[in-house]
Amino acid sequence: MYRVTANLSRWAILYAVFCKLVYSSRLEAANPFPPPTLHPKSQGLGVIFDNLERDVQDAARNGSSPWLNDITSFSVAVTSTTQTLWTTSYTAPILGNYSNGPPTTMSDQSYFRIASISKVFTVLAILLQEKAGNCSLRDPISRHVSELNERAGADPHTAEWDSITLETLASQLSGIPREYGQCDMTDPLTDRVYRFDDPVDIGLPPVYDSDVPPCGRNRPGTRPCSRKEILDGLMKLPPSFEPNYKATYSNLAFVLLGFALENMTGLEYADVVRSSIFDPLGMERASLARPPDTEGIIPSLPNDWNVDVGTYGSTGGIYTTASDLALFARSVLAKNLLDTTTTNAWFHPRSFSSSWSFAYGMPWEIFRTSDMLPDSDRIQTIFTKGGALNGYFSQLLLIPEYNLGLVVLVAGDGHATRWLREKVLKLLIPAVEQIARDQAASKLSGSYMSNDATINSSTTFEVSGSRGLVLTSWLSNGTDFLAQYGDMSNPKRKRGHVQLTPSNVSRGKNSEVWRAAYVLDELLPSDEIVNANLIVDVDIFSYASRSLEEFVFELDDSGRATKVTLPGFRITLDRQADRETLDAFVRLREPMKPLGLTY
Numbered sequence: 001m002y003r004v005t006a007n008l009s010r011w012a013i014l015y016a017v018f019c020k021l022v023y024s025s026r027l028e029a030a031n032p033f034p035p036p037t038l039h040p041k042s043q044g045l046g047v048i049f050d051n052l053e054r055d056v057q058d059a060a061r062n063g064s065s066p067w068l069n070d071i072t073s074f075s076v077a078v079t080s081t082t083q084t085l086w087t088t089s090y091t092a093p094i095l096g097n098y099s100n101g102p103p104t105t106m107s108d109q110s111y112f113r114i115a116s117i118s119k120v121f122t123v124l125a126i127l128l129q130e131k132a133g134n135c136s137l138r139d140p141i142s143r144h145v146s147e148l149n150e151r152a153g154a155d156p157h158t159a160e161w162d163s164i165t166l167e168t169l170a171s172q173l174s175g176i177p178r179e180y181g182q183c184d185m186t187d188p189l190t191d192r193v194y195r196f197d198d199p200v201d202i203g204l205p206p207v208y209d210s211d212v213p214p215c216g217r218n219r220p221g222t223r224p225c226s227r228k229e230i231l232d233g234l235m236k237l238p239p240s241f242e243p244n245y246k247a248t249y250s251n252l253a254f255v256l257l258g259f260a261l262e263n264m265t266g267l268e269y270a271d272v273v274r275s276s277i278f279d280p281l282g283m284e285r286a287s288l289a290r291p292p293d294t295e296g297i298i299p300s301l302p303n304d305w306n307v308d309v310g311t312y313g314s315t316g317g318i319y320t321t322a323s324d325l326a327l328f329a330r331s332v333l334a335k336n337l338l339d340t341t342t343t344n345a346w347f348h349p350r351s352f353s354s355s356w357s358f359a360y361g362m363p364w365e366i367f368r369t370s371d372m373l374p375d376s377d378r379i380q381t382i383f384t385k386g387g388a389l390n391g392y393f394s395q396l397l398l399i400p401e402y403n404l405g406l407v408v409l410v411a412g413d414g415h416a417t418r419w420l421r422e423k424v425l426k427l428l429i430p431a432v433e434q435i436a437r438d439q440a441a442s443k444l445s446g447s448y449m450s451n452d453a454t455i456n457s458s459t460t461f462e463v464s465g466s467r468g469l470v471l472t473s474w475l476s477n478g479t480d481f482l483a484q485y486g487d488m489s490n491p492k493r494k495r496g497h498v499q500l501t502p503s504n505v506s507r508g509k510n511s512e513v514w515r516a517a518y519v520l521d522e523l524l525p526s527d528e529i530v531n532a533n534l535i536v537d538v539d540i541f542s543y544a545s546r547s548l549e550e551f552v553f554e555l556d557d558s559g560r561a562t563k564v565t566l567p568g569f570r571i572t573l574d575r576q577a578d579r580e581t582l583d584a585f586v587r588l589r590e591p592m593k594p595l596g597l598t599y
Contacts (some may be wrong), residue, residue: 029501029519030376032468034512035403036436038080043438043514048431049078049086052424059419060090066419070094072412073297075108075322076420076426079405081334083328084108092412096298096305096391104294105142108323109285113304114394114410115387116317117325117474119254119363121273123170125261127338127346128276134264137167144260147231150436157238164243166260169253170362171350175241178250181216181225216310218484222312230255247351247360251315254363269314276553281331288313297411303391315386320406329398329405335390340357347383347400372429376466380429386417402432437463443467444553448564448573457571459551459564461500471498471516476569487546488541489518500551507552507565514538516549543568 023565040046056076059065071094077087091106104110129135135144140162142148148161164174185199186207196202208333213233215225225233232254240248258269265272270288278286285291290306296319298305309317335343349359349366359366364383372380380401387394393414397406410416441463449458460473474482482498490496507513515538539547548568553561565572 002505003332003563019131028376028467029499029517030381032378032466032499032501033440034502035081035401035434036432036437036439037060038085038402038404038432039083039086043435044431045085045435049121052086052427053088053426056420057090058089060463063092065416066394067413067415071300072410073106073247073299074166074408074410074412074416074420075106075110075112075297076409076424077108077322077326077407079330079407079426081330083330084323087322087326089322090256091297091301093302096300096303098293100292101294101444108326109295109321111285111291111319111321111410112394113389113392113408114318114325114396115316115389115392116251117385117387117394117396118314118316119327120385120396121277121318122254122257122261122314123346123362124332124337125272125276126166126170126257127342128279129261129264131342131359135166135260137170138165140165141169141256141260144263145231145256146263148234158235159239160243166257167350167362168243168252169257172247172253172360172363173244173248173351174250175243175245175248175251176234176250176462177237178252179241180230180237180252186212206457223310224312227259227311230311231259247353251312254315255311258311261314261507273318277337281327283320283324284322284329286318286328288317288319291319297392299412301391301412303411304389305391307389316389322409325396325407325409326405329396329407329511331590332404333398333400333403372425373433373466374430378466384387388414395421399429402429402436404428404432414598424528433466437465440469441561444561445554447473447576448575450571450597451574457569457573459566459573464497466497467497467519469500469514471500473496474573485516485541486518490520494520495522510555510557512553512555512561514551514553515547517553542567548571573598588593 036042038045040195054495060069060072060074063069065419069092071092073092075087075089075094078085087108087112089106089108091103096105120236123451126135130137130580133507142161142162144166144574159174159176164176168174169176185194200206212223213229215223215229234252234420240250261267263271264270267275273288277283290308293305296305331337332343338346346362347364349361349364351360353359357368359368361383363385365385367382367384368379369382370377370379378398383395383398383400391411393410393416395406395417397408399405406422408417410420410421445462447458447460450456456475456478458473458475459471462472463467464470471482474480474485485498486496496518498516499519500516503513503515505513539549541548546568549567550567554563554565556562563572564573564575
């Protein structure tokens, strides 16, 4: 066998050092733990949910809330991938007009309008059609909405439809206008929102009736726009941006996706989402048709409960409940309708925004924050979609790191939406993080040794707070390989540690693959403009084509590791059963206190 000398090539070491130092920092690895298994009474969650129930209901009932509690109803649900963990509801003392009797008792089964959260269903329907082979995200929209090819009479500066794909539309990168026939200042309802009686009063010029959209305005007696009217109107509108230049919100983009779905399937949009999403998931209380008034929440202020949005159904027309939307959230997180690869791709951002902390997805509104954990600056990602119609405000939030979903539905004062969202996140996330740490420690922490007495090889892992799983001891055939690995990765001897992160792949049944990286405890000082301080590279060191940084844990039926294989070292180590030995290596921090809530 070819023997590799201890004195590795100087240039090879310098190259590895360059890679490690450029891509490492004190910033902790994203997703350092596998998603925890959560139940309503999981370690401390029962107390958290009791506190949430008390605080939320007290704020709503005692007038201490920052919203108008006498006209605001809401329903909130928290879900894991397997079940709803907690739900709460509140009925405002003053409700709107019900046409067929008083409302039923408010609960997570009460209907709300979810407005633009409907866009998530539209994108999922497109992904399912791609899975069935009926389209590709790269298809131009003109392939599925043939009327867009008919340019006769169109504005010479209208959008180049052959350059706008299904993915471009779903990612808010199409550059086409936001609306047609909606939110127009010729609409008296829009005028009331902005507090003027006549557009001319605020300096706008008079316009001809022929310039006013003939449909779609939210006022009595005005009908929704037909498919033809939408497409005819689009042909007269210049784009806001060129395709793929800059993300900007467009409801029309999702109207076009709805038209494309109808052409692909031969069904009305309502039947597309019913047959491909609602029915397979068991969402029995989700519909494009207005439910009976008695089963919904109708606020007392002007609202869109009765408004027929027509062709805007694919952008904001769904009625549903907190219970069914929580069911949808856990189905997405559990990858029940899409395979893992497609779901992972669906969660990737499609474009940046003007904020460091926000990116656009398909159609996710993606927030990144380092403020959710009181003892860590670790960056966490929340995939959200919000919605708003007159009188209705909604938010869907998914946190794949924890396999956690949050639903907030409000009828009344929209200020309640933000307060409820922040209250739940700030109390819940530290507790869920602690569960993830404890479960990882129980599953993996401890000492692993060779069962061959002639081979002095062992590893020791511990969970080190929010950093996750770290290597604290690493012997290979009597050699302190932890020190050797540190020298190869970091010859300047900056303080650091060996961090392991889950790779979300397995090597057969009941196994988990993790990968190591050397991470500096302090950021490297630098005045460079182009400088990266993050972990983006793994498997730097290999030996005879096998990674020295791969660790494969073998789990028993209870999910607890019994062995770890180091493929690069061609060895399997057994977990030591001595409880005292294991406990010595598990040093968890004190449970985190919830973050303070600022009103």
